Amino acid sequence: MSNSINQNTEDTIDLKELFFSLLAQWKLIILCTLLSMICALLYLRVTPNTYSVDAMVQVETSKGGANAALLGEQLSSIMSDSGLGGMQLAQAEIAILQSRLVLGSTIKELNLDIRISPTDESLWTRLVSPIEFKTNYNSTGVSIHQNQNSFEIRKFNVPQNYLDKSLLLNFNGNTFSLVDQDTNQIVYQGNLNQPASIGAWQISIDAKTTPQQSYLITKNTLPTAVNNILSNFSAAERGKQTGVLGLNYQGTDKAHITKVLNVILATYKQQNVDRSSAEKEQTLNFLQKQLPELKKELDDSERAFNKFREQYNTVDVNQESQLYLQQSIELETQKIQLEQKLAELASQYTEQHPMMQEINAQLGSISKKINELNGTLKRLPEVQRQYLQYYRDVEVKNQLYTNLLNTYQTMNVAKAGEIGNVRIVDTAVEPVKPIQPKKSQVLLLSIFLGGFIGILFALLRNIIRSGVRDSSQIETELDLPVYGAIPRSEYQPSKIKKRKTLPVLAITHSDDMAVESLRSVRTTLLFTLAQAKNNVLMITSSAPNAGKSFISANLAALLAQNGKRILIMDLDLRRGYMHKYFKNNNQQGLSDVLLKQLPVEQVISSTDQENLDLLPRGEHPSNPSELLNSERFAQLMQQLQSQYDYIVLDTPPVLAVTDSMVLSKYSGVNLVIARYGQTPLKELELVKKRFENTGAQINGVILNDIEVQTSGYGYGYSYAYKYNTDKKKS
Structure with missing residues (x-):
């Protein structure tokens, strides 16, 4: 039954204990948080601000004006539906915006294929003193400004094998040189303010004063330069099928990214206008070829008609012939227009294309009607038939020539006022605040991350520190009584060895919680000493830094306060303090x-506590174990036992040296000090075996240095805490 209870206890996580153990390591958690914040501040120091600019473009519907001028509304509508001049999809426009057609022109306009940076732009340099390095890209070249250095690269063309390769640009007097970093050889050398061209090398650098620093310069190929822009450039449709495109460009130089995005907008709009006017240009070229031919045919028809009229003077035409003449002129005009458009589209589409099939069908219908009218014409008298035929030719060619001439003039006007189907709604405006890094978020995240790492380290320390944390473990597994659990005192200094004096809390701070717990231990010890073989109390530990000297000094003071004459002996002849x-x-x-x-009375000294004397260790001897095991020491112990009510022995750690085992034969009560969370249970088990092997036994264990928050461990601690709190309140 007890085994099952212990197993359940071991398998259960005490959340309260876990919380207080983390709270006790608040210094570690705060340290990790501060280190994380320092790292975040360093990151913000070396990371340049990133800005973002945006713009908006609207893609409007195109009606295909040139087609409408030649074919009329019906055929123009058919062509628009088939994709010739119809509304352009947003995804197609995004692809055009990200194409080399637009970005390549932007790169050429601003010389963005030239990349330059200082050679001393290291992480440490940015951390200590950020470099004031600025570049200005424009149509004339690239201007560089850094501290007192200022120069402009007006032209920079390199051979094919040096494209996309960083070259070291050095200045010396009025000359400059380019060094290949792979071979460390000078590949080009020229003079400042003097354009030079040597083979594929075409370089021109202007500077009023000679720059004093070196730079890394690269001439990028077009694909590389385009990819550099695309890495910071994005375009997306706003909404669904709205035709409104949102453009965004990011970079560290807010003036530069604003200029680049505006040039992209201007280039994109211009290519859209050029694309829209291309159809009109093609139609105008066609009309320019057709108008002279139609003019010649019209002149020939008029001369033939005038000659006929001079020969026959006049011809009587009845009403039926007039109707025929009007229909024939209209059909011939439509036929010639369709044939002209068919000839224009034949260079773009096959006979199976819906546009070609539609025009051919209309031509067939018109030809059929013309043939029917021609059959009627043949039944007329010969002179009247010839008259109508000459008159029809003149009217048809005259009307067609007039229509095409009007169309030509209309297209010229439309081309001059062409604006395209793209409207720039918002241009790029220079930003005010950076988008990255977000300082408040980075600092907040660093606080949470540092706290998390601190908690993680604290948990790892708890796992690694396999020391005793519960007095019931000692009692259950080692069958040793726990005399008390001493809480950590805020008055006890941490670095003991470096201090010249140490406080005895039982004298200086008698109301401290640790002293209250030691009073409970004193009561238990008095009963144990009353039944012991002598009045000697030995206090030891398994390993150093358990706090045995602290316990020994305060227990001796408390026993002296009880009216007993006490002697405390420092038997740690090696490191006793x-x-x-x-x-x-x-x-x-x-x-x-x-x-x-020397007489023992000469070295024993009194203390500030009444009834308490001290026998210090003296100088460090070469053979402490032999001295403690000598006959002289045995006689001394027998002498002192008769002079004092109780003698407290502060001895060395058991597992470090054998002195404690030697001294155990002189003591009546043996106490072992275990430090909370640091002394492993295995060490206490080994100490117990050492005592048993020498024929002695451990009377009890004191669990020392328990964290203040973990109340409830050991005996009498919670009661001492409550008593101490009530006493302070009163």
Whole structure:
């Protein structure tokens, strides 16, 4: 039954204990948080601000004006529906915006294929003193400004094998040189303010004063330069099928990215206008070829008609012939127009295209009607028939020539006022605030990240520190009684070895919680000492830094406050520092009594606490174990036992040296100090075996340095805490 209870206890996570253990390591968590914030501040220091500019473009519907002028509304509508001049899709316009057609022109306009940067732009340099490096890209070249250095690259063309390759640009007097970093050889050398051309090298650099620094310069190929822009450029349709495109461009130089995006907008709009006017240009070229031919045919028809009229003077034409003449003129005009458009489209489409089939069908219908009218014409008298035929030819060619001439003039006017089907709604405006890095978010994230890492480290420390955390473990697994659990005191200094004096809390801070817990231990010890073989209390530990000297000094002071005459002996002849608690100079001590045969009364000194005397360790001897196991020490112990009510022995750690095992034969009660969270249970088990092997036993264990928040461990701690709190309130 007890085994199952213990197993359940071990498998259960005490959230309260976990919380307080993390709270006790607040310094570690705060340290990790501060380090994380420092890293975030360094990141913000070396990371340049990133700005973003945007623009808006509307793609409007195109009606195909040239087609409408030649074919009329019906055929123009058919052509628009088939994709010739219809509304352009947003995705197609986005592809055009991101194409080399637009971006290549932008790169050429602003010389964006030239990349230059300072050679000393390292992380440490940006951290200590950020470089004031600025570039200005324009149509004339690239201007560079850095501190006192200023120059302009007006032309920079390199051979094919040096494209997309960084070259080192050095200045010396009025000359400059380009160095290949792979071979460390000068590949080109020229003079400032003097354009030069040597083979494929065409370089021109202007500078009023000679720059004092070196730079890395690269001439990019068109694909590389386009990819550099595309890495920061984006275009997307706003809404669904709205025809409104949102453009965005990002970079560290807000003036530069504003200029680049506006040039992209201007280039895109211009190519759209050029594309829209291309159809009109093609139609005008066609009309320019057709008008002279139609004029010649019209002149020939008029001369033939005038000659006929001079020969026959006049011909009587009845009403039926007039109707025939009007229909024939209209059909011939439509036929010639369709034949002209068919000839124009034949260079673009096959006979199976819907446009070609539609025009051919209309031509067939018109030809059929013309043939029917021609049959009627043949039944007329010969002179009247010839008259109508000459008159029809003149009228048809005259009307067609007039229509085409009007169309030509209309197209010229339309071409002059062409604006395209793209409207720039918003141009790029220079931004005010950067979009990255977001300083407040980075700092907030660093705080959370640092806190998380600190908590993680604290949990790892708890896992690694496999020390005793519960007094019930000692009692259950080692069958040793726990005399008390001593909480950590805020008055106990952390760096003991570096201090000349140490406080005895039982004297200086008698109301401290640790002292209250030690009073409970004192009560238990008095009952144990009353049944022991002598009045000697030995206090030891398994390993150093368990706090045995702290416990020894305060227990001795509390026993003295109880009206008993107490002697505390520092038997750690190697590293003992009990003299620091009682302001003793340690010039003479136990080692002097054992080696120099000094009287013990000469080295024992009184303390600030009444009834409490101290026997310090003295000088460090070469053979401490032999001295403690000598006959002289045995006689000394027998002498002192008769002079004092209780003797407290502060001994070295058991697992470090054998001194404690030697001293165990002189003691009546043996206490082992275990430090909370640091002393492993295995060490206590090994200490117990050492005592048993020497024929001695451990009377009890004191769990020391328990964190203040973890109340409830051990015996009497929670009651001492409550008593101490009530006392302060009163």
